[in-house]
Amino acid sequence: MFSVLLIDDDSVDVMTLQRSxxxxxxxxxxxxxxxKNGREALDKLLSGEVDPxxxxxxxxxxxxxxxxxxxxxxxxxxxxxxxxLVLTTSADRNDIQQATDKCIVGYIKKxxxxxxxxxxxxxxxxxxxxxx
Amino acid sequence: xxxxxxxxxxxxxxxxxxxxxxxxxxxxxxxxxxxxLRAISNxxxxxxxxxxxxxxxxxxxxxxxxxxxxxxxxxxxLDDLLTYARVGKNKDSLELIxxxxxxxxxxxxxxxxxxxxxxxxxxxxxxxxxxxxEQVLMNLxxxxxxxxTKKSGTITIGIESNDTHLQFTVSDDGPGIHLSQQEEAFQxxxxxxxxDEVEGSGMGLALVKKIVESQGGTIGIxxxxxxxxIRFSWTNYV
Numbered sequence: 001m002f003s004v005l006l007i008d009d010d011s012v013d014v015m016t017l018q019r020s021x022x023x024x025x026x027x028x029x030x031x032x033x034x035x036k037n038g039r040e041a042l043d044k045l046l047s048g049e050v051d052p053x054x055x056x057x058x059x060x061x062x063x064x065x066x067x068x069x070x071x072x073x074x075x076x077x078x079x080x081x082x083x084x085l086v087l088t089t090s091a092d093r094n095d096i097q098q099a100t101d102k103c104i105v106g107y108i109k110k111x112x113x114x115x116x117x118x119x120x121x122x123x124x125x126x127x128x129x130x131x132x
Numbered sequence: 133x134x135x136x137x138x139x140x141x142x143x144x145x146x147x148x149x150x151x152x153x154x155x156x157x158x159x160x161x162x163x164x165x166x167x168x169l170r171a172i173s174n175x176x177x178x179x180x181x182x183x184x185x186x187x188x189x190x191x192x193x194x195x196x197x198x199x200x201x202x203x204x205x206x207x208x209x210l211d212d213l214l215t216y217a218r219v220g221k222n223k224d225s226l227e228l229i230x231x232x233x234x235x236x237x238x239x240x241x242x243x244x245x246x247x248x249x250x251x252x253x254x255x256x257x258x259x260x261x262x263x264x265x266e267q268v269l270m271n272l273x274x275x276x277x278x279x280x281t282k283k284s285g286t287i288t289i290g291i292e293s294n295d296t297h298l299q300f301t302v303s304d305d306g307p308g309i310h311l312s313q314q315e316e317a318f319q320x321x322x323x324x325x326x327x328d329e330v331e332g333s334g335m336g337l338a339l340v341k342k343i344v345e346s347q348g349g350t351i352g353i354x355x356x357x358x359x360x361x362i363r364f365s366w367t368n369y370v
Contacts, residue, residue, distance in 0.1 A: 009326035012171035012198065019178070036326050060163050062323045063313065089163050089170075110170065 002030040002127040005052040007041045007069065008087075009061040013110065017056065017087075020116035027124050038064030042072055045079055052082070053127045054105070059088040059095055067095070070102040083130065085123075157320060164321040164334070168206040175199040205327060212335035216320070219339065220346035224261040226369055231256055231291060238269045246284035247277055253291035258298055259369040264343045269302070271340050272362055276304035278332070279324060279360075297349065298368045303361035314353050340364075 004021075008014050014034055021027040033050045035041035038061065044050045059066035066086065073079045085105045088095070096107055105126065108119060175195045182192045231253050239249060269289070276287045290301035309317055309324065316322050318341045321334040344351045344364045351364035 009328070010167060010171065011326075011328045012174055012202075016174050036329070062326055063310075068312075089166060091162075092159060 002027070002053045003033065003051065004030050004123070004127075005033045005035065005041060005044070005050050005055045007035045007038065007055065007061070007066070008058040009036045010058070013058070016116060020120045023117070024120045024124060026128075027120050030127070036063075037061040038066065038069030038072065041069060042079075045073075045082070046076075053130065054123060055082055055084045056087045057084050057104075059086060059090050059099070067098050067102075070099065070104070074102050083126075087119075153320075160319075160321045165206065165209060168202040168209070171202045172199050175202070205331065208331075209321075209333045209335075212333040212339070216335055216339050216342060219264075219342045224263050226259050227262055228257055228259055229262055229265070231258075234262070234266070234269070235289065238266055238273060242270065242274050243277060247280075248284070248286045249273070250286060250288045251291070252288060255291060255293055258293065260298070260366060261347070264347060265366065268340050268343050268364070269300075271336050272302040275336060276302065276306055276360065278330065280304065280306040293368055295370070296368055297365040299363065299365050301354065301361060301363045303354075303356065303359060305359040308356070308358065308360045309353065317353065318351070 006014055006017055018032060021030060021032065030053075033044065033052065035044055040063075041055075042064070045052075057066050057069065064072075066088065070084065073082055073084070083105050086099050086107045087110060088107075089110045090096075091109060099107055106122075175198055179192055179195050179199075182188050182195075231251065235249065235251055273287055273289075276285070285305050288301075288303045290299075290303070292299045313322075313324065317324075318337045320338045322338075323332050323334040324330070327334075341351050344366065348367035349365035351362065354361040354363045
């Protein structure tokens, strides 16, 4: 079954994604892991606690932020191939450029609850493509 | 001719700083001020769904509670932002300040409880604007208490002076700030922990920095093996 790691410091944003997954016939069975910042996520990945099919990454978080996390992951051999989709409020061109340069699966701007159906469908299609 | 050039340079520098601040504010406002609104919108939507489908549960109640706490959070963010914008607008009168008296009035309004406050001072009094100095000390000592992992600890306040400036150092034995977060600690809206874990606008240190600079001083984190140590200077009106 798919495993998703949500890296976001905002509990309501995390709930929004979890609710969207619950409404999808396949994604509702996915195992969802969460982390409040890059450091927490790195610890969970390096310890082997989480081996996600895909990672959803927020950029603005206290502690290690999204771009710093991306840097760490891409320069760590055991983690460099992880699939990461950026999900953030930031529309800043600099952020988009920096994130894209680090080989992300996609860059999506956070929206109100209703609009996550498309994202969930997209994630389902992606996960079923890449799952071994 | 040189003093005119210097004044001009100073003005240009001030303007550059002001513009940078405005740019940063615009970027950060779009994230930190919109976040509570987005949460409120989502939570309201889920509550509506529950009401429409006739299934109001404990979860619905908890969503309502979260909504209200986000409203409070946003309110505080805006209040702190306004306080920040107002720094330096009104110059208070200079007064003779007794150090014991100053520390006592600051501690009075903080949840000190089991914390120990130690004052190490080379002077007993000095002349300065009282209110902004109290604000700075309240913020720094308040932060030390708020972020401490235990219910008790030690906070040390060091006070020294030279001909031009007073120097204050506020140190604690708390968790400190990780080196990687120190650079951004004084920026607007930057919090140490997620707001869902520790409520805070993230404006505290930005406010403190602005006040210190408006008093002709500088502020920074002093390298220390444990805990947090912040040092700031303040114009000495001898």
